[in-house]
Amino acid sequence: MAKTLLKLCFRETKRIISDPRIFTLMLVGPFAYAFIFGGVYWNGRTTNIPIIIVDQDHSRLSRELTTALRSSDSLSIVGFADSPAELLPMTRREEAYACVMFPLHFERDVLAGRSPRVAIVLDGSNTLIGGTALRAVHEVIGTYQVGVDRRVLEATGIPKGNVPTIARPIVMTGRHLFNPTSNYSYFLLIGLVCAASQSVIRMITGMSIGLDSYKEFRDSVKTDMPSAPWLFATKVAGTCCLAIPVVLGAAASVLTLFGMPHRGSLLLIFTALAVYVVIHICMGYGYYGICKSYILSTHLHLFMAVVLFFLSGFTWPYYAMPPAVQAIAHCIPIFHMNCIMRKVNLVGATAGWVLPHLLALAVWLVVGYAWGYAAFKQWCRAQSTAPGEGRAL
Amino acid sequence: MIRDILKVVKREWDWILIEKRYIVLVLLGPILFALCIDTIYAPKKVLGLPVVFVDQDHSQLSRAMTRALLANETFKLGGYINSTEEFPRLVAEDRAYMCVVFPDGMERDLKAGRGGRVEVLADQTNFLTGMVEMAKVTEVLTPFSVVADARIIEAVDGVKQEQALRRAMPINVGTRMLFNSGFTSNYLNYIPVGAATISLQLAALLIAIRSGSSEYHERSFQPLFAAQSSPFALVAGKVVSYVVPLLPVFVITIFIPHVLFGAPIVRTGISFWVILVWFPAALITFGYGVSALTGDALLSTEVCALLTLPNFLVTGYTWPMFASPKAMLLFTYGMPLYPFAFAMKKITILGGTLADCGNQIWCLTGWSLIAILFAWAGTRRIFNHRPEGSESNG
Numbered sequence: 001m002a003k004t005l006l007k008l009c010f011r012e013t014k015r016i017i018s019d020p021r022i023f024t025l026m027l028v029g030p031f032a033y034a035f036i037f038g039g040v041y042w043n044g045r046t047t048n049i050p051i052i053i054v055d056q057d058h059s060r061l062s063r064e065l066t067t068a069l070r071s072s073d074s075l076s077i078v079g080f081a082d083s084p085a086e087l088l089p090m091t092r093r094e095e096a097y098a099c100v101m102f103p104l105h106f107e108r109d110v111l112a113g114r115s116p117r118v119a120i121v122l123d124g125s126n127t128l129i130g131g132t133a134l135r136a137v138h139e140v141i142g143t144y145q146v147g148v149d150r151r152v153l154e155a156t157g158i159p160k161g162n163v164p165t166i167a168r169p170i171v172m173t174g175r176h177l178f179n180p181t182s183n184y185s186y187f188l189l190i191g192l193v194c195a196a197s198q199s200v201i202r203m204i205t206g207m208s209i210g211l212d213s214y215k216e217f218r219d220s221v222k223t224d225m226p227s228a229p230w231l232f233a234t235k236v237a238g239t240c241c242l243a244i245p246v247v248l249g250a251a252a253s254v255l256t257l258f259g260m261p262h263r264g265s266l267l268l269i270f271t272a273l274a275v276y277v278v279i280h281i282c283m284g285y286g287y288y289g290i291c292k293s294y295i296l297s298t299h300l301h302l303f304m305a306v307v308l309f310f311l312s313g314f315t316w317p318y319y320a321m322p323p324a325v326q327a328i329a330h331c332i333p334i335f336h337m338n339c340i341m342r343k344v345n346l347v348g349a350t351a352g353w354v355l356p357h358l359l360a361l362a363v364w365l366v367v368g369y370a371w372g373y374a375a376f377k378q379w380c381r382a383q384s385t386a387p388g389e390g391r392a393l
Numbered sequence: 394m395i396r397d398i399l400k401v402v403k404r405e406w407d408w409i410l411i412e413k414r415y416i417v418l419v420l421l422g423p424i425l426f427a428l429c430i431d432t433i434y435a436p437k438k439v440l441g442l443p444v445v446f447v448d449q450d451h452s453q454l455s456r457a458m459t460r461a462l463l464a465n466e467t468f469k470l471g472g473y474i475n476s477t478e479e480f481p482r483l484v485a486e487d488r489a490y491m492c493v494v495f496p497d498g499m500e501r502d503l504k505a506g507r508g509g510r511v512e513v514l515a516d517q518t519n520f521l522t523g524m525v526e527m528a529k530v531t532e533v534l535t536p537f538s539v540v541a542d543a544r545i546i547e548a549v550d551g552v553k554q555e556q557a558l559r560r561a562m563p564i565n566v567g568t569r570m571l572f573n574s575g576f577t578s579n580y581l582n583y584i585p586v587g588a589a590t591i592s593l594q595l596a597a598l599l600i601a602i603r604s605g606s607s608e609y610h611e612r613s614f615q616p617l618f619a620a621q622s623s624p625f626a627l628v629a630g631k632v633v634s635y636v637v638p639l640l641p642v643f644v645i646t647i648f649i650p651h652v653l654f655g656a657p658i659v660r661t662g663i664s665f666w667v668i669l670v671w672f673p674a675a676l677i678t679f680g681y682g683v684s685a686l687t688g689d690a691l692l693s694t695e696v697c698a699l700l701t702l703p704n705f706l707v708t709g710y711t712w713p714m715f716a717s718p719k720a721m722l723l724f725t726y727g728m729p730l731y732p733f734a735f736a737m738k739k740i741t742i743l744g745g746t747l748a749d750c751g752n753q754i755w756c757l758t759g760w761s762l763i764a765i766l767f768a769w770a771g772t773r774r775i776f777n778h779r780p781e782g783s784e785s786n787g
Contacts, residue, residue, distance in 0.1 A: 092749035
């Protein structure tokens with residue numbers, strides 16, 4: 001019995017390896033995601049945002065501030081304009097995304113203590129660009145603010161010694177925990193690998209069962225055919241033999257090649273990933289059972305891939321979603337996997353801290369297995385009544 | 394010629410209606426996709442982030458600051474803790490995402506002119522949450538800085554209150570957000586248009602993915618060739634037969650966030666319609682070409698998966714292109730979603746026209762030429778594959 005099961009398991013693995021379409025997709029999918037996005041987010045943060053300067057003051061202070069803005073690595077001054085109105089066409093042509101304007105009499109107002117004004121016009125159509133540009137300008141101008149305060153106070157006759165004390169405001173020290181450099185790739189890359197693995201595993205499972213035939217399956221066993229639950233277990237195990245190393249390899253490459261920090265237990269992460277892979281293999285069978293065609297199930301997974309990623313709360317946080325959508329998010333495995341990845345990797349959470357997510361994965365393992373098994377039984381029945389049905393598109 | 398094209402269109406529609414599930418998936422897919430994504434972003438803002446306080450000062454000022462922070466809709470009280478050491482666990486358990494520390498002697502130091510200090514620990518495991526937290530906490534605490542400054546000036550120098558306030562006034566930074574005035578928090582205004590293009594691209598590719606391979610295996614062009622159809626009429630007929638049902642799907646998907654959730658659409662002039670028809674026509678032609686060339690619906694689907702899966706995040710729609718390594722730009726420009734997503738954004742959100750879409754038009758032209766080349770080669774392949782003995786006048 002054990003020998004037969006091993007043989008069937010080996011058969012499944014061999015089938016996947018020998019079909020270049022399935023094997024390439026499985027191998028390329030998770031790794032391609034890791035490498036492509038690792039490349040895209042290589043710099044980790046948004047730098048060199050093209051901005052323009054409108055200097056209507058032409059004073060020493062405005063020139064000093066321009067030089068300070070130029071030295072910020074977040075910004076790149078691409079030109080000087082006469083009016084902020086010039087920004088609009090430049091933004092549409094992707095030439096500049098912000099405009100910093102020093103109005104007429106800017107320096108005179110500073111010296112007269114009249115609270116001068118620097119205007120920033122920003123392209124708000126991309127939060128990452130707009131937010132970074134705004135922060136960078138605030139950072140640069142904030143340092144001048146203290147200097148200017150001091151100069152104004154001195155001018156009003158306050159003794160020099162008192163001025164630094166008086167000019168000191170409440171200091172707010174912000175500390176970004178877990179991802180101090182606000183590196184975009186640290187929080188996004190691992191989630192993308194989970195999303196890619198999910199789609200690829202479901203697709204290859206659907207293709208694998210769709211291209212299989214019950215007759216060949218039966219012919220490969222010379223002795224008595226094991227019962228359906230055992231047959232299903234061999235198919236899942238055979239796919240796991242390839243899928244688990246691929247997904248773990250992709251996750252490991254993110255951690256090692258792209259320098260993502262991992263503060264928690266790697267064993268916990270890899271165990272959760274292995275369970276996640278098994279869940280999706282079973283769900284791949286389940287979806288095939290609904291679609292009854294591997295092409296249709298592949299198309300369905302392609303449509304669902306991005307929706308599930310958004311729902312997982314990896315970019316737009318789940319707690320900001322409407323309650324009904326939050327409930328749906330809690331019901332999908334990728335949400336729990338991403339929570340485990342983020343919390344264990346970045347926060348350094350232990351198994352106890354992420355226990356609800358681990359339990360949710362365990363529940364999904366049972367549900368997914370039962371669902372996949374039901375679909376597999378249906379396939380066996382259809383194949384035995386009409387052999388070769390699975391091959392039909 | 395028109396009659397030949399219409400003949401192909403009718404034949405194609407008869408065929409696609411046989412397998413209704415595909416047409417339902419491809420036509421309803423983008424609409425459901427858009428509804429789902431738009432609902433996720435429907436609250437527009439990140440609200441109600443639980444924040445915990447470590448109040449070691451227990452002063453009037455620390456209580457006033459706590460009240461001010463909690464009065465902001467972004468935050469809600471997650472509790473009071475004794476030490477920041479408890480914070481990581483609270484983050485892991487989703488019970489708090491920000492911790493504000495008022496150190497011992499803060500008010501006393503401030504009154505003595507030594508500068509008060511507030512420490513803010515923000516969970517940065519989600520970039521978006523971290524950004525919103527820091528922006529909002531700065532917004533709330535900045536007025537306290539100015540008032541505190543004024544109080545010190547008043548106390549130290551004995552000047553009048555209004556004079557002290559004026560002296561404490563920093564350089565004002567006036568900010569104007571173009572295109573998305575609620576920008577710091579409103580994601581509904583720009584994400585849905587970009588997200589909608591993902592599903593529309595998929596629909597355009599997948600709807601035609603079996604049209605070529607099925608000719609190769611199940612159906613044949615012979616009856617059409619016999620009826621004097623030219624290869625051009627065949628390809629045009631195929632493209633028209635898929636563009637027509639897909640166009641309403643494109644329109645509905647693009648307008649869902651505007652109609653249901655109030656996301657702004659600035660312009661829908663001729664430029665909008667040109668892009669809206671051009672893009673699906675190019676991709677349907679490409680999908681048909683790939684399908685005809687490979688003669689295998691599964692392989693064609695994989696080619697489409699390769700083109701579409703990594704696409705959105707590489708287009709530069711969220712992560713800006715200039716922040717990517719230079720080598721990745723080739724990848725971005727080489728993807729079909731880039732011209733569509735950016736042209737739609739420029740027209741619908743930025744209020745631009747085709748004149749502002751130079752790069753996008755070049756890319757779309759490139760993809761159109763590739764698509765025509767594939768469709769031509771695929772049609773020739775099918776044509777050459779026909780059984781011996783059958784003749785064609787095409």
